[in-house]
Amino acid sequence: MNRFLVSIYEGSKIAISAIWTNKTRAVLTTTCIVIGIVSVTAMNTISDGIDRSFEESMDMLGRNVVYVAKWPWGFGGEYKWWEYRNRREMKISYVDDIRELAPSASSVSASASRRTSVKYGDRIADNVGLxxxxxxxxxxxGLDIEDGRAFSESEVNRAAKVIILGGSVVDVLFPNDEDPLGKNVRINGQRFTVIGLLERQGSFLGLEDTDNQIIVPITAYGTMYSLRYGIQLAVQFPNEESLEDGEFEVIGAMRQIRQLDPLEENDFAINKAALFEQEFQGMKVAIYGIGIFLTGLALFVGGIGVMNIMFVSVKERxxxxxxxxxxxxKPWEILLQFLMEAIVICLVGGxxxxxxxxxxxxxxxxxxxxxxxxxxxxxxILICAFVGILFGYIPSRKAAKSDPIESLRYE
Known part of the structure; x- marks a missing residue:
């Protein structure tokens, strides 16, 4: 055992010395490994980032929330827009109806949205989600107020001109740590008083900035834009486990509200986070498959480079x-010496x-x-060691099996 450990130590020293002696060759060889490892880590960081971002984004949507709308969320396949466009629009009054007909729901809300611009003084935030x-x-x-307050039900009823700002909008309109609370901003020519600031959430699926938004009472929204279309209902249940039964409750409530006959199809869409999850799994398999192929190819090229340089090293020595x-x-000591050199080259590159x-x-x-x-x-690091062992074994074995007399005669 001691001889084995000594061989590893001595083999490592010889490997480092050989690499240092042939710096240019070592740099060219390790470059292949560097490219392979950067590819591997990039793939892993992207996949880990997608997973983390997806989980956070699903929490934003709410795993215990179903959304009722005219249009279903589209995820590939045939999207029958020609059928959906003839459906009736949602109404704000459905909120109270669903509360009454779906007793297991913990909360029901309505919302309408669009892109707009917000102005404060000479500063303008464009393409903001209103x-x-x-x-x-x-x-x-699942929104929290970081500073200030949310608007009350009475403010909704009287269409009060109050507004809550997202973090990205605050950064544009109120730089230099200026306090936005109590200030007046303008949307579509109408003045709104800032009463609250949203807690920052980050991006949705790593793409859309969810902090680039502003929120007003839906009645105040209706004074600027029409509420005859574009309304979406959100029905929340106590937990994710109660969502499945709750979904059937909401469907039954909507069919009753719309007075649909038993044989009529639903003229509304039920959307939920699980639809994103199903689509995401298919996308993830495709992304991972492409990533594994590309990183495997890069490591294979790097490994071939290591094998080639090790054959040259064995020949020279x-x-x-x-x-x-x-x-x-012993033959195994020779094998271990050159194997350690291959591993060290790969680890340096790694x-x-x-x-x-x-x-x-x-x-x-x-x-x-x-x-x-x-x-x-x-x-x-483990992949580097594996590549070193895998592609360094054949040259190392050739060195270990060489005839000592023929080797001594070599010039």
Missing amino acids: SGVTQSYFQTA TKEIGIRKAVGA VIGVILSIGVTELINQFFVAYLNWSTVLNA
Whole structure:
């Protein structure tokens, strides 16, 4: 056992010395490994980032909430828009009807939304998501007020011109830590008083900034835009387990509200977070499949580079191999020496690749989502060691099996 450990130690020293002696060759070889490891870590960081972002986004949607609307969420396949467009629109009055007909629902809200611009003084925030909502919307949407307050039911009833701002809108309209509360902003020429600030949520699926939004009472929204179309209802249940039964309750309530005959199809859509999850699983398999293929290809190319350079190294040091065997070195010690050299080359490339991956992760985060954790780093190092063993074994075995007399004659 001691001889084995000594061989590993000595093999590592010889490997580092050989790499240092042939710096240019080592750099070219490790570059292949660096590219492979950056590809591996990039794939893992993106997949981890997608998973984290997806879980957070599903929490935003609410796993215990069903959404009732005219239009179903579209996720590929045939989208029968020509049928959906003839459906009747949702109405605000359905909120009270569903509360009465779906007793297991913990909260019901209505909302309508569009993109708009908000102005404060000479500052303008463009393409902001404006939502007109009922008072219980904050509960069904899982929104928290960071500063100030939410509007009351009486403010909804009287169409009060009050507004709640998202963090990204605050950054544009009120830079330099100016307090927005109590200030007046303008939407579509109408003045609204800021009464609250939303707690920041981040992006939805790593793409849409959910903090780029403003919220007003739905009645105040109706004074600027029509409420005859575009209303969506949200029905929240106590927990995710109660959602399935609750969904049937909501369907039954809506059919009763719409006075549909038993043989008539639903003229409304039931949407929920589970639809996103089903679609996401298919997308994830495709993304992971492409990622594994590309990273596997990059590592294969890197491994071939390591194997090639190890064959060159074995050839150059043939006489050294003969001398070591002549003084009593066992074949497995020769094999271990060159195997350690291959592993060290891969590990050096792996460490450089992981360091570069930190920067790559930050770059990806500017456009999409990525998350680098310690398990990804550990996996990258283990993969490097595996590539070194896999592609370094054949050259190392050739060195171990070489004839000592022929090796000593080699010039």
